Every structure is written in C-alpha cells, then in structure tokens.
Amino acid sequence: MALRSFILLSLLASVFAQDRYRVCVSSTSQCQALELGDSRAICTPVESRVDCALQLVRGTADVGFFTDEELLVLGQTQPTNNLVIATVRDFTKPGSVSFQSVAVVRNDHTNGLEGLRGKKYCHPGLGEAALRWSPRVEKELETRAANTDRCPEADYKFKTAEEMEVETLSQFFGDSCRPGAWSANATVDADLKRRYPSLCALCGPNSSCDYTIDMGITIAGINNNNAHIKALECLRSGGDVTYVAWQHVREFFTIRNNDIVSNFSLLCPNGTLVGLNSVNITDTNAPCAFVSQHWGGIVANSARANALQTELRTWWPAGSNPADNTWRSTLYSILVPQSSNAQVIMEDTLLTPANFTQLSRPLTSIDSATSCVPPRVWCVVSAQELAKCNWVRAAAYSLGIKPSISCVQRSDIFQCLRDVREKNVDFIATSSNYGYLARQHFSLTPVKLVQNLHSDPNSFSRVIALVRANSDITRFENLRGRKACFPEFGGISYMSFVRTAQVLGVLNDKECDYARAVGEFFSTTCAPGAQDASHALGASNYDVSNLCSLCKAPNGANSTCSWDYTSNLYFGNNGSLSCLANNDADIIFVETTNINSYLTAQNLQASQFRALCSNNTLALQNGVNVDDNCLLSYVVDSEVLTRRQDEAYSSISALLDTLEKYFGYTASSGTQHVNLEIFSSFDGTRDLLFKNTAVGFSEPTTATTNQPAKNYIELFSHLQACTGAGNNIPVPGLANRSFYSIVTLIVSALVTRFIVY
Numbered sequence: 001m002a003l004r005s006f007i008l009l010s011l012l013a014s015v016f017a018q019d020r021y022r023v024c025v026s027s028t029s030q031c032q033a034l035e036l037g038d039s040r041a042i043c044t045p046v047e048s049r050v051d052c053a054l055q056l057v058r059g060t061a062d063v064g065f066f067t068d069e070e071l072l073v074l075g076q077t078q079p080t081n082n083l084v085i086a087t088v089r090d091f092t093k094p095g096s097v098s099f100q101s102v103a104v105v106r107n108d109h110t111n112g113l114e115g116l117r118g119k120k121y122c123h124p125g126l127g128e129a130a131l132r133w134s135p136r137v138e139k140e141l142e143t144r145a146a147n148t149d150r151c152p153e154a155d156y157k158f159k160t161a162e163e164m165e166v167e168t169l170s171q172f173f174g175d176s177c178r179p180g181a182w183s184a185n186a187t188v189d190a191d192l193k194r195r196y197p198s199l200c201a202l203c204g205p206n207s208s209c210d211y212t213i214d215m216g217i218t219i220a221g222i223n224n225n226n227a228h229i230k231a232l233e234c235l236r237s238g239g240d241v242t243y244v245a246w247q248h249v250r251e252f253f254t255i256r257n258n259d260i261v262s263n264f265s266l267l268c269p270n271g272t273l274v275g276l277n278s279v280n281i282t283d284t285n286a287p288c289a290f291v292s293q294h295w296g297g298i299v300a301n302s303a304r305a306n307a308l309q310t311e312l313r314t315w316w317p318a319g320s321n322p323a324d325n326t327w328r329s330t331l332y333s334i335l336v337p338q339s340s341n342a343q344v345i346m347e348d349t350l351l352t353p354a355n356f357t358q359l360s361r362p363l364t365s366i367d368s369a370t371s372c373v374p375p376r377v378w379c380v381v382s383a384q385e386l387a388k389c390n391w392v393r394a395a396a397y398s399l400g401i402k403p404s405i406s407c408v409q410r411s412d413i414f415q416c417l418r419d420v421r422e423k424n425v426d427f428i429a430t431s432s433n434y435g436y437l438a439r440q441h442f443s444l445t446p447v448k449l450v451q452n453l454h455s456d457p458n459s460f461s462r463v464i465a466l467v468r469a470n471s472d473i474t475r476f477e478n479l480r481g482r483k484a485c486f487p488e489f490g491g492i493s494y495m496s497f498v499r500t501a502q503v504l505g506v507l508n509d510k511e512c513d514y515a516r517a518v519g520e521f522f523s524t525t526c527a528p529g530a531q532d533a534s535h536a537l538g539a540s541n542y543d544v545s546n547l548c549s550l551c552k553a554p555n556g557a558n559s560t561c562s563w564d565y566t567s568n569l570y571f572g573n574n575g576s577l578s579c580l581a582n583n584d585a586d587i588i589f590v591e592t593t594n595i596n597s598y599l600t601a602q603n604l605q606a607s608q609f610r611a612l613c614s615n616n617t618l619a620l621q622n623g624v625n626v627d628d629n630c631l632l633s634y635v636v637d638s639e640v641l642t643r644r645q646d647e648a649y650s651s652i653s654a655l656l657d658t659l660e661k662y663f664g665y666t667a668s669s670g671t672q673h674v675n676l677e678i679f680s681s682f683d684g685t686r687d688l689l690f691k692n693t694a695v696g697f698s699e700p701t702t703a704t705t706n707q708p709a710k711n712y713i714e715l716f717s718h719l720q721a722c723t724g725a726g727n728n729i730p731v732p733g734l735a736n737r738s739f740y741s742i743v744t745l746i747v748s749a750l751v752t753r754f755i756v757y
C-alpha cells in the first residue's frame with residue numbers, strides 16, 4: 001500500500017515537474033522564492049548565461065534571459081536552436097530598437113563615405129558606459145569609411161591590432177577627437193595617443209584626448225556631460241562628421257539647437273544624405289542608421305517556447321513586474337534583470353536568435369568572415385576546452401574584438417608546445433609545471449603569467465623538498481650521491497631543485513644541461529619522461545638512464561621512465577610521495593597542491609615526512625605543511641606561452657589584455673556585454689583554457705608587483721642566461737647574457753632571495 005502510494009506520488013511529482021519550467025538562475029539565493037507556493041518554475045543554477053544557452057539546447061533548462069549582444073553570439077554559436085519569445089525593453093526609450101547609431105554631417109557634404117577622407121571626425125569615445133556599445137558598434141562607421149578591417153599595407157607584423165586601427169584612422173581622417181581607451185593596456189594606449197595625436201587634436205584645449213570643448217549654456221533636458229552630446233557639439237563647433245546615437249541627435253537638435261537642425265544631414269551607410277528637419281528629428285526611428293540594435297530578450301528552448309510564451313502572457317499581463325510577492329514576481333526579476341523602466345513585449349513570431357538578430361544586426365558567419373590579420377590560433381587539448389575556446393572566439397568576434405581568434409585541438413600539451421614552435425598555432429595557456437620544457441626544448445616565452453587566487457590553498461605552485469622523518473639528511477650538501485624522485489622530468493619541482501641547488505652552490509652553475517646536472521649529482525633518480533622525445537628532444541647528450549632507474553612499473557614489469565600513472569607508479573606528485581614512503585628515494589621534490597589528499601589516498605601520515613627548506617635547514621617539525629619561506633618555489637601556477645620574439649607577440653599580448661577586459665573578473669557581470677568568464681568553469685567543468693585558480697593576467701617581467709610571478713621569472717634566470725649565451729636565442733630583456741653575467745644573476749638572485757624571504 002505504502003509502496004503503491006509512493007509510486008503514485010512519484011508519478012504525480014514527475015507530472016508536475018514536467019509542467020514546470022526550468023529557469024536559468026545565476027544567483028541561487030532567488031531559488032527559494034521562485035519555488036514558493038503553486039510555482040510553475042524551478043531553478044536551474046548556471047554559472048554564466050553561456051552555460052544557460054548550453055543547457056537550453058541540451059533540454060536541461062527551458063528559459064533564460066540574454067542581453068542584446070548575447071543574442072548575437074547565440075546566433076553564431078547555436079544558429080538553429082532555441083527561440084526568442086519576448087524582448088525586454090526600456091519603456092522610456094520608444095521605438096522598435098534599443099538604439100541606433102548614425103553619422104551626422106553638414107549639408108554640403110559630398111561623395112558619400114569616401115568624402116569623409118581628411119575630414120574632422122568627432123567620436124563620443126570608446127568604452128562609453130552609458131549606452132554600452134560594443135567595440136564593433138563603436139567602430140562601425142570607421143570600419144566602413146576608413147576600411148579599418150583591411151590591411152593598410154601588408155606590414156601588420158610586430159603591430160597590435162589597435163595600432164593598425166589608429167594608424168589607418170589617422171591617415172584617413174583629419175584632425176579629430178576619438179576619446180576613450182584605444183587599448184585595454186594603458187601603456188599601449190598612452191603610446192598610441194602620443195604617436196597619433198591628430199586623432200585627439202579636436203578634443204579641445206589642454207585635453208588629454210577627452211573633450212574639453214566649451215559646451216555652452218546648460219539647458220534642462222540635455223546633459224552636457226553626455227559623451228554623445230559632446231561629440232555633437234564638436235560637430236557643431238567646427239567638426240565635419242560625428243557618429244552618435246540617434247536619441248542624442250534628437251535631444252541635441254530639438255531641445256538645444258532647433259534653429260540649425262536643417263543645416264545638418266544624416267550620412268547613410270549607402271553614402272546618400274538625408275537632410276534633418278524639424279519633422280524627421282522627432283521620429284523615434286532614424287531615417288537611416290549604421291547599427292540598429294535589437295533589445296535583449298527571453299529565450300526558451302524550442303520544444304517549450306510556444307507554451308511558455310502563452311503562460312508568460314497570463315503571468316505578466318502588463319509586461320511589467322506583477323510586484324505581488326509571488327513566484328511570478330520572482331520569475332520576473334530573474335528573467336528581467338534590468339531593475340527599472342523594464343517592459344516585456346512578447347514576440348509575435350518566434351525566431352531563433354540567429355534569425356532574430358539577422359533582422360537588426362546582420363553579421364557574417366564567423367567561419368566566412370575575413371580579416372587582413374590572420375586569426376591568432378589558441379591551442380587546446382580537450383573537446384571541452386575546444387568548446388569553451390569556440391565560445392570565446394564567437395563572443396570576441398561578435399563584439400568586434402581584434403585580432404580574431406581561432407581554436408585548434410591537439411592531443412596533449414606537448415603537441416601544442418611543438419605546434420606553437422612550428423608556427424602551426426600561436427599560443428597556449430599551460431601549467432607552470434611545463435615552464436622549463438617550454439623554454440628549453442620548445443624555445444617558447446611567456447606572453448602573460450596569471451595571478452592566482454590567494455584564498456584557495458590549491459592555488460599557486462608551491463614546491464617542497466621532503467625527506468623521511470627519520471632521515472639523516474639535514475642539508476642539501478648531504479644529497480650528493482643519494483636517491484631522488486621527481487614527479488616529472490623538467491617539471492616545476494625538478495626545476496625548483498635545480499635552481500635552489502645552484503643558488504646554494506650545491507650544483508655547478510656553469511652546467512646548463514639540467515639532465516646532466518641532476519643525473520650526475522644523485523646516484524639514481526626517477527624523473528619520469530626523461531627519455532621521452534617530448535621532454536628531452538635531443539637537447540642533452542647526457543645518458544639519462546640513471547634519471548629513470550628509480551622509476552617503478554606496476555607488477556614488477558620491466559623498468560620504465562614513462563610519464564603516465566598507469567605504467568609508472570612513481571609518476572606525479574602522489575607517485576613521488578609513494579617513492580619516498582617505499583624507501584626507494586631519500587628525498588623527493590613535490591608540489592603541495594592537494595598533498596593531504598594524496599597522503600590520505602595512500603594511507604600515509606604527514607608526520608612520516610619532514611621538509612628540507614630552501615635556506616638549507618630542516619623544517620622545525622615533521623609534516624608537510626611548511627611556511628612560505630621553507631618552499632623551494634612559490635610561483636604562479638600557469639602562464640600563456642608563445643614564440644620568442646615573434647612578429648605576433650605584441651598583438652597576442654594586447655589581445656589577452658582585451659579578453660581579460662571583456663571576459664575576466666574585472667568585467668563585472670552587471671556591465672558585461674557577454675556573460676562569458678574565461679577564468680571560470682565552463683559548462684560545469686573546471687580548469688578549461690585556464691585553471692580556475694587564475695583570477696587574471698600579470699606581466700611576465702620581474703618588474704611586476706605580483707611576487708609569485710616575479711619568483712617564477714627568477715626561477716628561469718639561470719636558464720635564460722644559458723640559452724642567451726649558448727644558443728643565442730634572443731629573449732626579451734635578457735638577450736645575450738654571458739657566463740660572466742650568470743654569476744651576476746645568481747648573486748642578484750641570492751640577494752633578492754634574502755630580501756624577499
């Protein structure tokens with residue numbers, strides 16, 4: 001009986017669940033209120049709106065809100081899925097679109113867009129917060145008139161996309177005012193402003209490329225601080241063309257300059273002029289526009305879109321928030337994130353985001369879009385990473401970020417490192433574990449380091465040296481002729497040992513072959529991968545067999561040096577712990593990340609081990625938790641690598657700054673054009689493209705204020721000196737160091753060390 005009613009209840013529950021709409025919710029604090037009472041909605045927690053889009057297609061969510069720019073991205077990434085059921089509008093802005101961008105010129109303008117050559121151009125400014133124009137929208141007139149998307153000369157090499165753009169603009173327009181950040185990198189921006197001053201010449205007296213022109217009297221209903229109004233005043237007071245929002249053109253000429261409205265015309269994208277007059281200036285729709293932006297909207301999966309739209313009409317009859325403290329009201333605040341003046345208008349015909357946006361913002365499909373600069377190719381190592389990369393690519397493309405990105409999947413990290421070196425791909429974000437191999441064997445260089453999350457104990461790369469608690473080893477000098485296990489040949493722990501031993505004078509710092517340095521120092525070791533072409537690549541003429549002799553294959557199988565868990569029991573940080581616990585090694589070098597879980601998994605106690613600190617003393621107590629001063633390395637856990645002194649280096653660096661600006665944590669979700677987070681989980685999976693422990697980029701220089709980044713650069717100072725002297729491979733900032741300067745480097749590293757620690 002009980003069973004039967006249970007089945008009945010479950011059946012009923014599933015019927016109701018069927019009937020409920022699964023709503024994408026990013027702040028789960030709204031879930032309780034959403035599911036109150038007779039609610040027809042349930043929460044589907046999502047990390048970002050991109051995750052919501054994936055769930056809609058998969059059928060694990062039914063409905064979510066997307067911004068205007070996100071709808072464009074969906075049109076690129078999911079062209080045949082989902083339907084836009086309603087738009088979310090601002091009722092103070094009448095008209096069928098969210099905004100229109102127009103070009104205003106004087107009536108005597110001739111020769112269409114080409115006629116703008118040499119003319120004085122007034123732009124409201126890049127990155128203007130008020131209207132939230134994407135770069136693509138901000139630059140639409142420039143793209144069409146000055147052809148900034150075509151290469152001015154074949155020579156784009158060694159230049160950032162930003163530089164090519166302003167170079168073209170400065171050649172096309174006369175004295176102009178184009179305020180705002182021309183680059184996400186402030187140094188690059190300042191440099192460009194200095195080198196292309198004509199694009200700031202019209203901004204007014206003593207301007208640092210911001211409008212300082214006299215705005216005249218203040219009149220109610222018109223904001224003289226509005227960037228578009230400033231750009232219109234720039235036109236009125238001597239400019240030839242401005243590119244602004246139609247709503248501000250209307251304000252400017254109806255409230256303030258009624259007498260001169262008929263002296264100006266709109267320059268249409270097809271090159272014709274439409275004279276402005278007291279009649280058409282009152283129209284909420286512009287006579288012609290460069291961009292007509294649709295509203296953001298509510299998108300449902302195709303299967304439930306029709307039914308849900310019918311329900312929404314009854315739940316929100318006025319299109320406004322019912323504000324009645326019911327789940328309907330909560331549903332409104334979830335699906336209509338705009339807090340004031342919101343109005344939901346149901347769509348008469350349900351279109352896919354692709355068809356919906358095609359009407360207002362036709363955008364060439366990303367795969368057929370061309371650009372003069374080749375896309376920068378991001379190497380990824382899994383299907384999930386590829387999926388995330390392709391969303392970043394599509395979002396960057398829709399927003400108009402340059403240069404464009406493309407994504408290529410390879411089977412593993414070494415394949416990527418090789419392909420970067422061989423110019424098949426351009427960059428890759430990797431764990432700092434591969435920093436040495438990437439530099440030494442693949443001749444790569446960092447274009448960015450990351451900043452790590454301090455509050456996450458598994459963030460950063462912290463390397464310790466461990467001996468058994470009852471060991472007779474008390475100093476690094478005692479290690480000569482002993483046995484050591486490393487997680488991986490050339491990995492961060494291996495590198496940290498080499499560096500520490502060099503600094504302590506235990507390893508000969510004239511030895512640039514780190515295989516030989518380690519192999520000759522210890523009697524035997526296990527450094528998995530030492531015989532593998534991916535790790536060694538013929539760089540060493542040293543017989544590496546004793547770098548492998550401690551490694552252990554399962555079930556007493558033949559000796560191994562492989563760098564995978566299945567065929568080498570001593571591979572990895574947990575493998576090294578096992579090597580030490582089994583009495584096979586006298587010392588191991590491991591990263592502390594997850595170390596306690598490794599101990600638990602192998603039924604080991606932390607008290608079985610003691611750390612040998614970088615200042616050449618044993619830690620005071622047994623255990624694996626040591627203070628930062630004891631560590632052999634305390635460095636960032638990942639970096640972005642590219643070729644050394646490559647023609648694409650600065651453009652990749654600037655591109656990464658731009659990606660961080662739009663998709664990093666500084667782009668707060670409230671003002672983000674596209675809610676995609678490059679440093680966060682994607683589709684429920686961590687550590688794709690970047691580790692989740694990354695919170696942003698830092699510069700790969702010792703000048704950085706980020707100490708773990710600085711430590712990381714210093715970790716490779718000896719190697720850089722070696723490669724600079726030996727192979728004459730130029731390294732930015734460290735080219736052509738001789739052995740003489742190696743000594744200087746080591747001394748300075750020692751000095752820094754004592755200052756730092």
Ligand SMILES: *[C@@H]1O[C@H](CO)[C@@H](O)[C@H](O)[C@H]1NC(C)=O
Nearest residue numbers: 185186187188650653657699
């Ligand atoms: C900006 O770019 C320059 C040149 O590429 C680089 O040296 C600098 O560190 C960058 N600064 C920031 C804050 O990204």
Ligand SMILES: *[C@@H]1O[C@H](CO)[C@@H](O)[C@H](O)[C@H]1NC(C)=O
Nearest residue numbers: 106107236259260262263264
């Ligand atoms: C506007 O046009 C009229 C007639 O063409 C002309 O007389 C007047 O000077 C112009 N005013 C401005 C501000 O350009």
Ligand SMILES: *[C@@H]1O[C@H](CO)[C@@H](O)[C@H](O)[C@H]1NC(C)=O
Nearest residue numbers: 268269270271272287288289
């Ligand atoms: C140019 O565009 C305007 C506005 O859309 C339109 O009225 C006009 O007919 C077009 N002219 C030509 C020659 O296509």
Ligand SMILES: *[C@@H]1O[C@H](CO)[C@@H](O)[C@H](O)[C@H]1NC(C)=O
Nearest residue numbers: 079349350351352354355356
């Ligand atoms: C949507 O676009 C596709 C092609 O992109 C087209 O085949 C289809 O007919 C369109 N649907 C509507 C309703 O316009």
Ligand SMILES: *[C@@H]1O[C@H](CO)[C@@H](O)[C@H](O)[C@H]1NC(C)=O
Nearest residue numbers: 565569572574575578601602
């Ligand atoms: C180390 O971890 C890996 C993956 O988590 C596992 O496959 C392997 O068996 C572990 N090795 C040891 C020695 O515990």
Ligand SMILES: *[C@@H]1O[C@H](CO)[C@@H](O)[C@H](O)[C@H]1NC(C)=O
Nearest residue numbers: 613615617620627628629630
């Ligand atoms: C060496 O470092 C450890 C760990 O930070 C510290 O406890 C100890 O006092 C240091 N010893 C010397 C001689 O500086």
